[in-house]
Amino acid sequence: MASRSRKDQDPDYDGGRRKRGKGGKDPNAPKRPLSAFFCFSGEERAKVKAKFPDYTVGQIAKELGERWKTCSNRAKYEALAAKEKQRYDEEMAEYKQNGAKKVPPKEPAAAKGKPAPKGSKTQAKKAKVDDDDEGDEDVDDEDEDDEGESD
Numbered sequence: 001m002a003s004r005s006r007k008d009q010d011p012d013y014d015g016g017r018r019k020r021g022k023g024g025k026d027p028n029a030p031k032r033p034l035s036a037f038f039c040f041s042g043e044e045r046a047k048v049k050a051k052f053p054d055y056t057v058g059q060i061a062k063e064l065g066e067r068w069k070t071c072s073n074r075a076k077y078e079a080l081a082a083k084e085k086q087r088y089d090e091e092m093a094e095y096k097q098n099g100a101k102k103v104p105p106k107e108p109a110a111a112k113g114k115p116a117p118k119g120s121k122t123q124a125k126k127a128k129v130d131d132d133d134e135g136d137e138d139v140d141d142e143d144e145d146d147e148g149e150s151d
Contacts, residue, residue, distance in 0.1 A: 030091035033084035036077040037068055 034042070041064050048055070048063050055063065071077075 028095070030088055030095055033088040034081060036074065036081040039080040039084070040064075040068055040071060040074075040077045 044064055044067055045060065048060050048067075052059070052063065
């Protein structure tokens with residue numbers, strides 16, 4: 001008698017490869033430090049927007065990249081980035097020392113009994129279901145009227 005493998009017995013078996021769910025981020029964790037480019041972009045973005053008001057987000061990013069390539073004052077932004085990294089390291093050490101607490105992932109607003117934000121898919125689906133229900137009632141009423149007339 002041949003023995004059956006686990007694969008034959010369990011339809012959910014995937015060869016030992018199981019996907020793990022991503023753990024939720026802790027909202028109390030310190031924010032990561034900005035890079036030198038992001039420090040530069042924070043200051044320079046307003047200038048680009050003023051000079052090119054009709055640029056899209058992508059075009060602004062491309063312009064910032066070009067300006068970063070030719071930036072003669074990189075040392076200033078690298079110093080700001082180093083200061084950011086130092087701040088982050090200090091905050092992270094304090095965060096780890098006080099104990100990082102896992103916070104369960106947030107529930108969607110609809111699950112908590114709150115109405116879905118205006119224009120959301122959940123609200124649109126609910127409206128469609130409500131419309132379908134109303135249409136069914138009208139059809140049933142008409143059928144009853146027709147039955148009454150034929151007798």
